[in-house]
Amino acid sequence: MGANLVELYTQLEEKLGKETAKVLVEAIEELTEEKRNSLKFELKEELLKEVATKENIKLLKDADLGGENKRKNSNSRRENRKEFGTD
Numbered sequence: 001m002g003a004n005l006v007e008l009y010t011q012l013e014e015k016l017g018k019e020t021a022k023v024l025v026e027a028i029e030e031l032t033e034e035k036r037n038s039l040k041f042e043l044k045e046e047l048l049k050e051v052a053t054k055e056n057i058k059l060l061k062d063a064d065l066g067g068e069n070k071r072k073n074s075n076s077r078r079e080n081r082k083e084f085g086t087d
Helices: 002-016 018-050 054-083
Strands: none
Touching: 002 018
């Protein structure tokens, strides 16, 4: 992008003069930087909405362990019924 700004500056300098071209190019650079930072922030926020946090992962693990414990209890009850002939 630097080469494009030099070319732009050269063209503006020919048409508007050195001082005006300098002011315009500096303003364009500043606006470009502000837009870049804005887009970067928006992208970061959007990505954070999609990425699981440590807390999300912990909740999923806890929920899975709860389901695993239920399966173990269910299997134990089945085994007890078989053992005592109530199945």
